[in-house]
Amino acid sequence: MTDANADATLSLQNVEVAYGAIAAVKGISIEVAPGELVALVGSNGAGKTTTLRTISGLLRPRAGRIRYGETDLIRLAPHRIVAHGICHAPEGRQIFGTLTVRENLMLGTVRRPDRRDAAAIGADLDQVFSYFPVLRERLGQTGGTLSGGEQQMLAIGRALMAKPRLLLLDEPSLGLAPVLVDRIFAVIAQLKAAGTTILLVEQNARKALQVADRAYVLETGRVVLTGPAAALAANPDVERAYLGGVS
């Protein structure tokens, strides 16, 4: 981790990503400044998840630039990107079901320079438990025995253990009961208040626009609208297309 990235801005310029011959992202440009909570909203297949997977290095863009501060992320393997302070809680949780909750959480720390500092790691574990107290009770259980909501909490907690400068959250509310969705979004608001920079992908546009500072609306691989979240939430087109408005 370099201090040059301490207040780095993530910037995507004209990024194109394809699966074989099929373009999923067709030249999008996005910025996330330090301390911001930026939401990517849009329907299924709009390219939101593809965008996140490209930032974290799982996919290589066909064209365009991705920079984080002074660093060109396109050249880097996923684990090097994590070392730059970017951590991705993927869609569908993808926690390690055969590993214990503690092991899952500790895997978040593998790229931290201070991973052998028991005091620092312990303090961050306590921080995660303050967001998700249930994880403390489940420490010795394997991830696969958790409920869907608990698994989502573990997926976010695991990413937080990386002490990310930029947290990528992919569909954290997917498949959860409304009360759990509220719980997850409350934690996202807390993280933002604590100064964590977040890029949030959500199908639940209403919730996302409530917590976000700014948002980009994606449609079939392109950014079709962008602006302050409050302005987008009030936009009649967005209301009709994504917020289920009837007006």
Next chain:
Amino acid sequence: MSSTEFVQQTVNALSLGSIYALVAVGLAMVFSILRLINFAHGEVLMLGAFATYFYVDAGVPFVLATVGAVATTVAVGMAMERIAYRPLRGAPDVALLLTSLGVSIAVQNGASLWFGATPRAFPTPDLISEARVIAGVRITGTNLMTIGIALAVMALLTYFVTRTSLGTQMRAAAENLQAAQLMGINTTTVIVTAFIVGSALAGIAGVLWGARVGRIEPLMGFIPVLKAFVATVIGGFGSIPGAVLGAFALGFGEIFLVALLPDDLTSYRDAFVFGALILVLLVRPQGILGSTEPEKI
């Protein structure tokens, strides 16, 4: 069967199962992360036996020679990964499988060319190979050594896989390679580690197999790796505890079939082994400890 004979056969079965287990764990470890069935694993075993032979031939004491042999197999395993498998990262599983068959054939033929196809006597010191009478039961030192070493190695391996950070990273990568990458796990480190550990175990197995059979030759790796493959399938492919369980099941099955069958049927031993494999696959295709989870895309 007398009780003395039963104890003897049990020791023999434990010893054979131990060798299968050492080979099977290496296969399972690499498979769990790379989805690669590394058929060239048997050639690593063969090279471990030959390295021991040549070091002893050069005047190195046996125990030191085996240490050197394990170091040699580790280097061989790392070279295989670097030269043959790493360039295929992301290629279809079939490409990896065919490559491993190619590596296996190339190494077998290279060894035949350089070492000669004539079997050589494995230089086990008499102090190790001679039989001892313990509580009225005759047990060969080779069997005792095999069981002892396998137990110690399995204990170390269990510690490594369950208690160390690198071991935990390996289990995470085996379960979900992409999620492991997103946590910052370096997949190359994990894959190379699997080859290092697997090749070290294969090297140890090569020494023990050489001591058990007494002769070594360039094609000697085929049978143990085939049996280890069966063991991993029986136990549940990719599961390390499953591989160990399957290896001992196979060891016991083989030894006691030979002990119990009439003499004119013992030559069908391998037919029974593979028959058992077919039965397991029919009844429980995912193996004893295998998960029923569908393959991730």
